Amino acid sequence: MATVIKKISNNPGETLEIGKWFAGNLQSGAIVCLFGNLGSGKTTLSRGICEGLGIKDFITSPTFTLINEYQGRLPVYHFDFYRIGSSLELYELGLDEYLYGEGVCLIEWPEIIMDEIAGKKYDIHLTWNVESGLENQREIVITEYPENGQVQP
Numbered sequence: 001m002a003t004v005i006k007k008i009s010n011n012p013g014e015t016l017e018i019g020k021w022f023a024g025n026l027q028s029g030a031i032v033c034l035f036g037n038l039g040s041g042k043t044t045l046s047r048g049i050c051e052g053l054g055i056k057d058f059i060t061s062p063t064f065t066l067i068n069e070y071q072g073r074l075p076v077y078h079f080d081f082y083r084i085g086s087s088l089e090l091y092e093l094g095l096d097e098y099l100y101g102e103g104v105c106l107i108e109w110p111e112i113i114m115d116e117i118a119g120k121k122y123d124i125h126l127t128w129n130v131e132s133g134l135e136n137q138r139e140i141v142i143t144e145y146p147e148n149g150q151v152q153p
């Protein structure tokens, strides 16, 4: 059974705090897939997670570089696959070594490789309900999968 936790963030600072809190649970090798539209807060949450892991030099989203690497309590690989046309490019980059290594993988726009990830640990869905008129509110739903990494349908 997966565990689901839902949080509401009312501003970017709260999203950072949620990221810091979440980082406390992270263990070596965790794969975290971050879903949500443009501007939903994936990078902001990633920044908070990095801060929580003791990383002080968070850059920004690796939109053009595909990956940023950090060293905190654990190694962190932050990916952004928004611009990727095909997952083949990612295997040329050595994606498997990152995914199945010792570090934590934070993956924005993971859709292109979803079918190819084994042993995923967390999905995080960020939602910005534009019609609500609450410009700074985001819903953050965290799903944790069981230790054996079997992703439930």
Ligand SMILES: Nc1ncnc2c1ncn2[C@@H]1O[C@H](COP(=O)(O)OP(=O)(O)OP(=O)(O)O)[C@@H](O)[C@H]1O
Residues within 6 Å of the ligand: 009, 010, 011, 012, 013, 014, 015, 036, 037, 038, 039, 040, 041, 042, 043, 044, 045, 061, 108, 135, 136, 137, 138
């Ligand atoms: N509660 C909130 N949490 C996070 N960001 C918020 C919140 N309220 C407003 N914002 C704003 O929304 C934007 C979120 O940007 P961010 O880069 O984190 O999104 P993203 O999901 O990574 O987008 P992209 O798909 O372009 O990578 C920022 O400009 C931030 O200031």
Ligand SMILES: [Mg+2]
Residues within 6 Å of the ligand: 042, 043, 044, 061, 080, 108
């Ligand atoms: Mg981003």
